[in-house]
Amino acid sequence: MGLKTPLFASHVAAGAKIVDFGGWDMPLHYGSQKEEHHAVRNTAGVFDVSHMTIVDLNGDRVREFLRYLLANDVARLQTPGKALYSAMLNDNGGVIDDLIVYFMHECWFRLIVNAATRDKDLAWMQKQAHDFSVTVTEVAGTAMLAVQGPKARELASGCVDAKWREAALALPPFTGMQAGQLFIARTGYTGEDGWEIVMPAAAAASTWDQLLAAGVAPCGLGARDTLRLEAAMNLYGTDMDETVSPLEAGMGWTIAWEPREREFIGRASLERKRSDPTLQRFVGLLLEDKGVLRNHQRVVVAGQGEGEITSGGYSPTMERSIALARLPAGQSESAAVDVRGKLLQVRIVPTPFVRNGKIRIKT
Amino acid sequence: MIELPGDLLYTEEHEWLRREDDGSVTIGITDHAQAALGDLVYVELPEVGQELDSGGDMAVVESVKAASDVYSPIAGVVEEVNESLADDPEIINGDPYGSGWIVRLRPSEKINEDELLSPIAYQELLDEEDA
Numbered sequence: 001m002g003l004k005t006p007l008f009a010s011h012v013a014a015g016a017k018i019v020d021f022g023g024w025d026m027p028l029h030y031g032s033q034k035e036e037h038h039a040v041r042n043t044a045g046v047f048d049v050s051h052m053t054i055v056d057l058n059g060d061r062v063r064e065f066l067r068y069l070l071a072n073d074v075a076r077l078q079t080p081g082k083a084l085y086s087a088m089l090n091d092n093g094g095v096i097d098d099l100i101v102y103f104m105h106e107c108w109f110r111l112i113v114n115a116a117t118r119d120k121d122l123a124w125m126q127k128q129a130h131d132f133s134v135t136v137t138e139v140a141g142t143a144m145l146a147v148q149g150p151k152a153r154e155l156a157s158g159c160v161d162a163k164w165r166e167a168a169l170a171l172p173p174f175t176g177m178q179a180g181q182l183f184i185a186r187t188g189y190t191g192e193d194g195w196e197i198v199m200p201a202a203a204a205a206s207t208w209d210q211l212l213a214a215g216v217a218p219c220g221l222g223a224r225d226t227l228r229l230e231a232a233m234n235l236y237g238t239d240m241d242e243t244v245s246p247l248e249a250g251m252g253w254t255i256a257w258e259p260r261e262r263e264f265i266g267r268a269s270l271e272r273k274r275s276d277p278t279l280q281r282f283v284g285l286l287l288e289d290k291g292v293l294r295n296h297q298r299v300v301v302a303g304q305g306e307g308e309i310t311s312g313g314y315s316p317t318m319e320r321s322i323a324l325a326r327l328p329a330g331q332s333e334s335a336a337v338d339v340r341g342k343l344l345q346v347r348i349v350p351t352p353f354v355r356n357g358k359i360r361i362k363t
Numbered sequence: 364m365i366e367l368p369g370d371l372l373y374t375e376e377h378e379w380l381r382r383e384d385d386g387s388v389t390i391g392i393t394d395h396a397q398a399a400l401g402d403l404v405y406v407e408l409p410e411v412g413q414e415l416d417s418g419g420d421m422a423v424v425e426s427v428k429a430a431s432d433v434y435s436p437i438a439g440v441v442e443e444v445n446e447s448l449a450d451d452p453e454i455i456n457g458d459p460y461g462s463g464w465i466v467r468l469r470p471s472e473k474i475n476e477d478e479l480l481s482p483i484a485y486q487e488l489l490d491e492e493d494a
Contacts, residue, residue: 033427034402093436111394162444222401222428290449314404314427340407340423 005050022116037218073256077103089266104135143204149196191231232351373485439468
């Protein structure tokens with residue numbers, strides 16, 4: 001038996017098929033992964049993401065520390081509650097993890113990191129934090145729910161105390177606030193509007209029940225994966241890891257190159273890669289034929305060489321198969337993917353595939 | 364509950380076989396298999412006329428989650444494939460023993476029932492997997 005979130009019993013009661021995910025017993029789906037996917041694109045769904053790791057960093061020099069630790073620049077965070085997506089790199093520019101950092105106040109930043117990378121993330125942060133007299137504290141005793149979809153905020157607002165509701169609904173994207181015992185942020189991993197809500201573990205089951213009663217669909221890890229793939233949001237350990245730089249994982253936009261004098265871990269290595277014309281490119285693929293693209297399938301680009309699918313699957317919104325892939329440097333609009341020995345034609349397309357309920361690729 | 368018709372034979376790989384009156388054999392995947400796979404999104408079918416070995420690749424069923432091979436439980440020649448699965452693979456989820464059949468074979472040798480599972484034996488297999 002694996003680790004359980006405070007909502008394990010609620011998942012079982014909702015009919016979840018439970019699977020192991022990085023040592024956690026988590027819901028894969030509650031009957032139909034596709035219907036859960038559509039619920040998030042069309043109305044609202046809720047995911048238990050309590051397995052994710054919340055880390056508080058405290059100290060007088062915490063901002064200075066994070067400007068050194070992360071490839072994105074927390075100098076961009078000037079209003080309390082404002083959030084930033086960033087990679088945390090090793091000295092070679094490889095991705096230790098991707099995370100969201102919240103500016104709480106000048107001596108306190110909050111990080112949300114992946115569950116499967118918890119131990120190495122904490123060890124790395126603790127090692128680097130020492131010189132800055134910053135304390136690294138894992139937040140325990142909490143649960144986290146992601147409520148996502150065009151109706152998510154409206155349907156979830158009933159869980160927020162009336163005193164805070166108006167302010168919570170007015171939160172701009174990528175911003176969070178404390179609302180009584182809830183920490184509410186307008187963030188997510190689906191390409192839809194919505195909130196991620198951190199709460200005391202004791203409040204998790206009643207909040208979950210309230211959301212379901214309001215018409216929010218319970219959604220499992222299966223739908224979470226197809227939604228994030230359509231939104232072309234990377235999955236750590238699949239699309240990037242410590243051997244891959246953000247430049248080869250479609251995360252170039254998360255690197256803050258300016259100001260040039262800011263030293264951050266991995267910078268020197270990234271500067272060299274940035275001017276390397278042979279650096280692999282990270283692209284979206286759309287399967288022209290019937291079939292399903294899967295992780296690790298070989299991609300053949302005529303005249304340019306071979307690459308690999310990092311995340312492939314079926315898009316319930318597009319009713320087609322899509323993928324993210326790392327390909328040799330170059331320009332090309334099509335390629336072929338080796339699916340069980342047959343070469344199937346794919347189109348190389350800009351990402352995201354789907355955002356805010358709309359298909360962005362011409363099929 | 365998992366549905367398990369009593370007039371079929373089964374395999375350890377969660378396929379079912381029905382012996383038709385004309386001597387051909389219809390093959391599909393069990394209710395347990397479709398439930399474990401989840402929503403099906405693609406089925407790769409063999410060609411009519413193709414010769415299949417016992418235990419050889421027959422079809423591939425792909426769900427949102429993963430691809431899964433379907434093996435031919437017997438040796439034979441493909442007489443008919445369920446073309447409607449090409450456009451609507453979820454038929455298998457809704458009716459695995461009926462309209463969700465996959466292939467109809469003409470056996471090339473006498474079927475050895477000892478190598479297949481009776482409904483009772485298949486039920487025992489499922490019970491063991493649950494335990």
